Each structure stands twice: as C-alpha cells, then as structure tokens.
Amino acid sequence: xxxxxxxxxxxxxxxxxxxxxxxxxxxxxxxxxxxxxxxxxxxxxxxxxxxxxxxxxxxxxxxxxxxxxxxxxxxxxxxxxxxxxxxxxxxxxxxxxxxxxxxxxxxxxxxxxxxxxxxxxxxxxxxxxxxxxxxxxxxxxxxxxxxxxxxxxxxxxxxxxxxxxxxxxxxxxxxxxxxxxxxxxxxxxxxxxxxxxxxxxxxxxxxxxxxxxxxxxxxxxxxxxxxxxxxxxxxxxxxxxxxxxxxxxxxxxxxxxxxxxxxxxxxxxxxxxxxxxxxxxxxxxxxxxxxxxxxxxxxxxxxxxxxxxxxxxxxxxxxxxxxxxxxxxxxxxxxxxxxxxxxxxxxxxxxxxxx
Amino acid sequence: xxxxxxxxxxxxxxxxxxxxxxxxxxxxxxxxxxxxxxxxxxxxxxxxxxxxxxxxxxxxxxxxxxxxxxxxxxxxxxxxxxxxxxxxxxxxxxxxxxxxxxxxxxxxxxxxxxxxxxxxxxxxxxxxxxxxxxxxxxxxxxxxxxxxxxxxxxxxxxxxxxxxxxxxxxxxxxxxxxxxxxxxxxxxxxxxxxxxxxxxxxxxxxxxxxxxxxxxxxxxxxxxxxxxxxxxxxxxxxxxxxxxxxxxxxxxxxxxxxxxxxxxxxxxxxxxxxxxxxxxxxxxxxxxxxxxxxxxxxxxxxxxxxxxxxxxxxxxxxxxx
Numbered sequence: 249x250x251x252x253x254x255x256x257x258x259x260x261x262x263x264x265x266x267x268x269x270x271x272x273x274x275x276x277x278x279x280x281x282x283x284x285x286x287x288x289x290x291x292x293x294x295x296x297x298x299x300x301x302x303x304x305x306x307x308x309x310x311x312x313x314x315x316x317x318x319x320x321x322x323x324x325x326x327x328x329x330x331x332x333x334x335x336x337x338x339x340x341x342x343x344x345x346x347x348x349x350x351x352x353x354x355x356x357x358x359x360x361x362x363x364x365x366x367x368x369x370x371x372x373x374x375x376x377x378x379x380x381x382x383x384x385x386x387x388x389x390x391x392x393x394x395x396x397x398x399x400x401x402x403x404x405x406x407x408x409x410x411x412x413x414x415x416x417x418x419x420x421x422x423x424x425x426x427x428x429x430x431x432x433x434x435x436x437x438x439x440x441x442x443x444x445x446x447x448x449x450x451x452x453x454x455x456x457x458x459x460x461x462x463x464x465x466x467x468x469x470x471x472x473x474x475x476x477x478x479x480x481x482x483x484x485x486x487x488x489x490x491x492x493x494x495x496x497x498x499x500x501x502x503x504x505x506x507x508x509x510x511x512x513x514x515x516x517x518x519x520x521x522x523x524x525x526x527x528x529x530x531x532x533x534x535x536x537x538x539x540x541x542x543x544x545x546x547x548x549x550x551x552x553x554x555x556x557x558x559x560x561x562x563x564x565x566x567x568x569x570x571x572x573x574x575x576x577x578x579x580x581x582x583x584x585x586x587x588x589x590x591x592x593x594x595x596x597x598x599x600x601x602x603x
Numbered sequence: 604x605x606x607x608x609x610x611x612x613x614x615x616x617x618x619x620x621x622x623x624x625x626x627x628x629x630x631x632x633x634x635x636x637x638x639x640x641x642x643x644x645x646x647x648x649x650x651x652x653x654x655x656x657x658x659x660x661x662x663x664x665x666x667x668x669x670x671x672x673x674x675x676x677x678x679x680x681x682x683x684x685x686x687x688x689x690x691x692x693x694x695x696x697x698x699x700x701x702x703x704x705x706x707x708x709x710x711x712x713x714x715x716x717x718x719x720x721x722x723x724x725x726x727x728x729x730x731x732x733x734x735x736x737x738x739x740x741x742x743x744x745x746x747x748x749x750x751x752x753x754x755x756x757x758x759x760x761x762x763x764x765x766x767x768x769x770x771x772x773x774x775x776x777x778x779x780x781x782x783x784x785x786x787x788x789x790x791x792x793x794x795x796x797x798x799x800x801x802x803x804x805x806x807x808x809x810x811x812x813x814x815x816x817x818x819x820x821x822x823x824x825x826x827x828x829x830x831x832x833x834x835x836x837x838x839x840x841x842x843x844x845x846x847x848x849x850x851x852x853x854x855x856x857x858x859x860x861x862x863x864x865x866x867x868x869x870x871x872x873x874x875x876x877x878x879x880x881x882x883x884x885x886x887x888x889x890x891x892x893x894x895x896x897x898x899x900x901x902x903x904x905x906x907x908x909x910x911x912x913x914x915x916x917x918x919x920x921x922x923x924x
Contacts, residue, residue: 333750335848340750361745363848458900486899492752492842493852500650501893504641518752518846525843529766547754547844 293583295407297421303587305568308421308575314582319354321382321581326356327574328376330369332387332412334361336518337545338566339387342411345570346385353574357385364459366390373397377404383577385409388416389460407580409573413462414589421576425564425592427462430542431469431515433594437560438470438513438540439477441598446510446536451482453502455489455514455523463490466515466542474513481511489514495522503530510537517541517548517561524551524558532557544597552599563595563603623916624863625877627909628884631891639894647894649773651886653765656775657682657841658856659882661834663786664715664827665861666878670803671823672870673729677718678831678857680737680744683850685711685835687744687753690845694755704761708832714740715828719821744847754844765841775837782830783879790875799823803870856885863913884913 310318327350331343343359350357360376362368366389374397376384384406388394394416398408402419414422442450452474456467467486475481484506487498495514503509503526510532514520520541527537537557541548544563551558569592579586597603635642661678668675689707692698698706714736721732767774790796802809802816810816834853839845864881866873888909892902 333848334745335750335846335851337751344749363741363851456899485893485896487893488899488902491849491852492844492846493838493849496842497654497889498893500654501647501890504644504647504650504890505639505894505896521752521844522842525841545752547752 295580295583296585297588298585299588301587302589302591304590305572305575305592307587308423308572308579308590310575310578310582310584314578314584315353317583318578318581322355325380325382326358326376327383327385327577328372328379328381329357329359329573330372330376330384330386331359331361332389333364334359335363336516336543338516338543338564341566342387342570342573345567346573347570349571349574350577353578355574355577357574362389364389366393369394370397373401377401377406381406382581383407383409383420385411385573385577386416387412391416391461407577409576409580411569411573417588420580421586421588421590423569423572423576423590423592425569425594427466428469429594430562430564431466431471432473433562433596434466434513434540434542434560435470435473436477437562437596437598438511438538439474439481441538441540441559442474442478442481442511446538448478449480449482450478450511450538451484451506451508452511452513453484453499453506453509453523454486455495455498455512455519456486457488457490457494457515457519459490463515470513470515484509489519489523490516492518492522492525495519496526497522499523499526500529503527511540512538513540515542517543517545520558520561521547521551524556527557544595549597549602552597553602555599560596560598563597565592565595568592624865624884624913625880626916627913628880628887631884631887631909635887635891635894639891642891642894645771647890649776651883651890652776652779653773654890655883655886656779657834657837658853658860658885659779659879660782660837661831661853661857662860662864662878662882663782663875664830665857666864666866666873666875667799667823668729668827669861669866669868670799670870670873671820672803672806673722673820673823674858674868675715675718675733675824675827676730676854676858677714677733677737677740678827678834679850679852679854680740681711681714681828681831681850682835682838682853683847684714684740684744685832686839686845686849687748687835687847689836690753690758690839691747693757694753700757700760704836707836708829711832711835712825712829715831716821716825718828719824722824723817723820741847741850744850748845748847750847752844752846758839758843761836761840762843763840764837775841778837779879783875787875795819800871803867803872805871856882859910860885863910 329343329346332339334340347357347359360372388410398416398418402408408418408420410417410422412424414424454467454470457463487502489495512523520539524539534557539558540560542562544561548561641647665678685707688710689703692703692706693700718733718736721727722729763774765775769777798814798819802819806816860882861878864877888906892905
C-alpha cells in the first residue's frame with residue numbers, strides 16, 4: 249500500500265513538473281510561430297519599451313502586420329482581462345470594450361471580476377497563467393497585493409497591460425488616466441462654478457473611498473485643485489463614498505453636523521448620486537447647490553442635462569481605454585517599439601460641454 | 604458601602620454581559636450628546652433610525668435562520684438581486700410599479716426557499732448552500748445590468764417608501780417598527796415562535812415531539828428571503844436606482860447586528876429586540892463619528908474598537924457561567 253502511495257505521489261509530481269514547464273516552453277518557441285506567419289507579418293521579438301515620456305492612444309494603434317503577428321502568437325492561447333469590478337459602469341465598460349476589441353481582432357479573451365477584492369486578483373493572475381494566457385490586462389486594485397503574482401506571470405513570459413494605473417505593468421504597458429488628473433479636473437469644475445456663481449465661497453464635502461489607495465490620490469487632488477482655484481471655500485470634511493448608499497448615508501449624517509454644505513465633489517458618480525438624494529431630501533436649493541462626480545456615467549450625463557444640482561463630471565473614456573489595452577497587447581505580442589507609459593486625457597463635462 | 608457589598612460580582616457580570624452592547628451604546632450616546640450639538644436632535648435620531656431600517660428588517664430574517672442553528676450569508680445578495688429585479692421590471696420592461704415590487708420580493712422568497720430546500724433536502728451545510736446562492740444571485744444581477752446603474756422616472760413613485768413621512772415619523776422607521784412588533788409577537792406569542800426556539804435548542808427532541816423540522820427550516824429561509832426582498836425594494840427606493848453590487852454593503856452589517864444582538868450561532872437563544880437595538884447601534888457608531896468630525900481613515904479603528912469592547916462584555920457573561 250505504501251509503495252502504491254509513493255508511486256502515486258511520484259506520478260503526480262512528474263505530472264505537475266510537466267505542466268509547469270508547458271507555459272515557459274510555449275513562450276520560448278517563437279520559431280514555430282514565425283514559420284507559420286503570413287509573408288507580410290513582422291517576425292515576433294521582444295518588444296522595445298520606451299520608458300521616457302508618455303505615449304498617447306494614437307501611439308498604440310497597431311498596423312495590420314502587427315495584428316497578424318499577434319494573432320499567430322495567440323494561437324491556442326488567450327488574453328486574460330482582470331477587472332477591478334464589473335459592478336460599476338466605468339469598469340464594466342472598460343472590460344467589455346477590451347473583450348469586444350479582442351473579439352473583433354479574432355483573439356480569445358476572458359474577463360474575470362474580482363468584485364473589488366484585491367486578494368482575489370492574485371488567484372486570477374495565477375489561473376490565467378495556468379490557462380496559458382500570453383497577455384494579462386489588469387486593473388490593479390492594490391499594487392502591493394498583486395506585485396509578486398504579476399512578477400511571476402512576467403517571469404513566465406506573460407505580458408502585463410495595466411489600466412487605471414501604471415506601477416504594476418511589469419514587462420508591459422501601463423495605460424492610465426491619472427487619478428491626480430481626474431481629481432484635479434473634478435476640483436476645477438467645482439471651483440469654476442463656485443467662483444462664477446457662488447462668489448468664491450462654499451462649504452464643500454468630498455466623498456472619498458479609502459479602501460483603494462489609487463482613489464485616495466483622486467480625493468487628495470480634488471481638494472488641492474479646488475482650494476487652489478477657490479481659496480475661500482471651507483472643506484467640511486471627507487466622507488465615505490464610492491457607492492450610492494455610502495454617499496447617501498454619509499451625506500445624511502454630514503448634513504446633521506454641517507447643514508451648510510452646498511458643494512459635494514465625489515471620487516465617482518455613484519457616490520455623488522447618493523449625495524444628491526440626501527441634499528434633495530434636506531431641501532437644498534438646486535440653484536446654489538453643486539454636485540460634481542467623476543466617470544461620466546449615463547445617469548450623470550442625464551442629470552447634468554436636466555440642469556439641476558448635478559453640475560459636472562469627468563469623462564474617463566472607458567471604452568477608449570478598453571480598446572487601448574488590447575492595442576497595447578498587440579504591440580507587445582508583435583515585438584513593437586512602444587511607450588511603456590500611456591496617458592489617457594481626461595475631459596471636463598458640464599452642461600456646456602455635454603457630448 | 605453596604606449596598607455595594609451586597610451586589611454579587613457575578614450578578615454584575617451577568618447584567619453587563621446580557622446587555623453589554625446596550626451599555627456601550629448608552630455610553631456612546633451620552634458621550635455624543637455632550638460633545639456634539641446635533642446627536643440628540645429629533646432630526647438626527649430619525650436619520651439614524653432610517654439608516655438602520657433596512658439592516659434591521661433583513662436582520663430579522665437572519666435571526667430566524669440563526670435561531671434554528673443555521674446561517675444565511677446570501678441575504679445581502681438576495682437584497683441586491685431583488686432590488687435589481689424590481690427596478691429592471693419597472694424601468695426596462697414597463698411593469699406597473701407595485702407589481703414589479705411584489706415580483707422582486709417574491710423572487711427573494713423563492714431564493715430563500717431554494718436555500719431552505721438545499722439545506723434540508725439536499726443536506727448541504729447552510730453556510731455553503733447560501734454562499735453558493737450568494738454567488739449565483741450576484742452573477743445574475745451583474746449579468747443583467749452589465750454593471751450599469753438602473754434608474755428612471757418610474758422609480759420616483761416609490762420615493763415615499765424611503766423619503767416619505769407619516770406625521771413627523773419617516774416611513775421606513777414606521778415600516779421597521781411594524782416588522783419588529785409583528786415578529787416580536789410571532790417569536791414570543793405563537794406556536795411558530797416556540798417551535799423555532801425549540802428546534803434551535805434541540806432539533807432531535809423537537810422532531811421526536813412531532814415538529815416538522817425540515818418544513819420549519821424551509822419556512823425560515825423563505826421568510827428570510829422575503830425580508831431580504833423587502834430590504835431590496837426599500838434600498839432601490841432609498842437610492843433611487845439599482846446597481847448589481849448594492850447588496851454587497853449589507854452582508855457585514857446584517858451579520859454583525861444579529862451576532863452583536865446576542866443571537867447564539869448554535870441556535871435557540873436570542874431576543875428580537877436586541878437585534879433591533881444592535882442595528883441602530885451600528886449606525887449610531889458611524890453617525891457619531893461623522894458628527895465628531897473623526898477622520899474617515901480613523902473611523903474604522905474606532906468602530907472596530909467599539910465592537911470589540913461590546914462583544915467582550917458578552918464573553919464576560921459566558922465565562923461567569
């Protein structure tokens with residue numbers, strides 16, 4: 249019996265070693281794919297990453313030859329897309345746009361939803377590597393949490409394309425709207441309205457979401473750009489937002505402590521909706537109350553168009569970002585020369601600039 | 604000092620343990636009433652009660668299941684699913700508002716009934732079965748919405764459920780108290796309530812006494828699902844929209860309220876009024892910290908410490924026994 253157990257363990261170990269070697273072997277076999285390449289295709293080699301400066305969306309648009317090489321590289325493989333969550337319009341749009349772009353190019357792509365749990369992104373990375381993914385497109389929730397898993401993936405020859413951040417794009421490309429840009433844009437929208445309509449004075453509440461370090465940067469910049477533009481505003485405090493219920497609950501309570509709050513700037517639109525409900529319930533005057541969010545969700549655009557207290561949002565270009573991630577994957581697979589860091593410009597949206 | 608010597612140390616521990624979190628709640632409330640201007644205003648008290656309404660109503664469902672010795676971790680997901688289902692029917696499919704709301708609540712009950720069936724007939728552990736249900740419902744909600752918020756003018760007509768007043772009292776507060784009065788009577792003055800406690804205390808003896816244990820369990824899960832469905836309807840009214848992830852926020856508060864309220868995880872023990880007080884206490888912790896102007900980053904530490912102290916007092920009681 250003991251012998252049988254030993255034999256079984258030995259067999260399992262052998263099988264495990266064999267499986268572990270498979271992805272590396274695949275990633276080190278460019279000759280095979282080159283032979284099968286179409287005559288006009290560029291032979292795949294390691295991409296050259298330009299680390300100085302920031303590229304743009306245009307820099308990532310692949311040529312037909314690059315797409316062809318990428319297609320061959322992905323033969324029998326896939327692109328793993330790890331979202332931050334599929335529960336918000338922004339994040340689901342990015343991930344779905346990436347999947348749609350991949351499908352349009354004839355690639356296989358799979359989306360994983362970690363539901364805002366940074367820890368579950370580790371397993372997702374490992375699973376995609378085991379599944380033979382050549383590229384992982386990821387929205388990193390917490391860089392420190394996934395650093396080791398991403399390094400292991402990169403060591404196994406997987407290219408990392410990070411969106412909504414850049415610090416984790418090991419062996420790959422980081423595509424990001426800067427959280428500082430987003431926060432600043434929202435702060436500037438609020439500041440402009442405060443200066444032109446409220447005489448430069450207001451009591452401001454900022455809706456934050458401390459669970460996500462990246463988003464805290466956004467809140468920091470909301471505050472700094474708002475106070476730079478309107479130095480006479482009073483910041484009533486930072487309150488928990490991020491979801492509609494959080495925004496609503498926080499503002500209901502904040503209004504008890506500071507009834508004079510007449511401006512709310514939120515790190516996203518979802519939290520801002522809740523704040524708006526609380527302010528409406530408290531009888532706030534839409535003419536002197538200002539709410540600004542970030543994400544340019546459909547509901548936010550509708551509310552801005554209605555001309556009420558929801559006065560602005562910041563367009564984060566989620567669909568474009570999603571397409572850019574797949575374009576970046578193509579560049580990496582095709583061994584192109586490309587910027588390692590790509591910036592997505594933000595756009596301030598008010599009633600005057602509604603798309 | 605004679606009066607003091609006369610008090611048995613064990614008795615003090617018993618009183619503290621039995622009502623430990625209520626003592627901490629009282630201390631917290633007294634502290635806030637002295638340090639803030641607005642905590643004891645009627646407006647703020649109604650704000651706290653309104654914010655506690657949904658958690659406390661769904662908490663009754665969790666309590667029902669836990670009194671039977673089980674645990675339902677899917678109630679928050681049922682809440683989210685029911686809300687999305689109702690909102691979807693009324694906004695995307697043009698259903699009459701009341702029919703959409705009833706359908707959402709019914710779907711909650713159906714999900715609860717399936718939980719009960721899985722636990723009693725398929726014999727899956729309650730936590731595992733409801734964990735599976737949680738994922739299924741979340742998945743359906745995410746798939747249906749595609750991450751996009753459901754909103755529309757149709758939802759304006761249910762505003763009064765969360766924003767309306769009957770006299771000076773907010774409607775959700777009235778709904779909450781009505782549920783608690785009804786279930787207080789059920790738990791304490793009906794055969795159904797007696798059976799629930801009996802099964803939680805000794806399932807086998809209850810079965811031998813002729814109580815249909817499986818049927819009672821399925822009923823408990825179903826009622827839990829219905830209450831979560833009602834919670835979902837109240838939540839979409841509260842936020843004026845529905846999102847797939849809107850139930851996620853409720854899992855921790857529901858379980859905390861029930862456990863803090865003294866419902867024994869092994870079943871058979873616990874008072875419904877303590878679940879209500881615990882739900883209100885949880886909201887009052889956050890409410891107080893905002894009124895005190897405590898940094899958002901420090902709030903978690905303080906709320907964690909308050910909960911640890913409150914639960915520690917319960918342990919004192921158990922050790923003294």
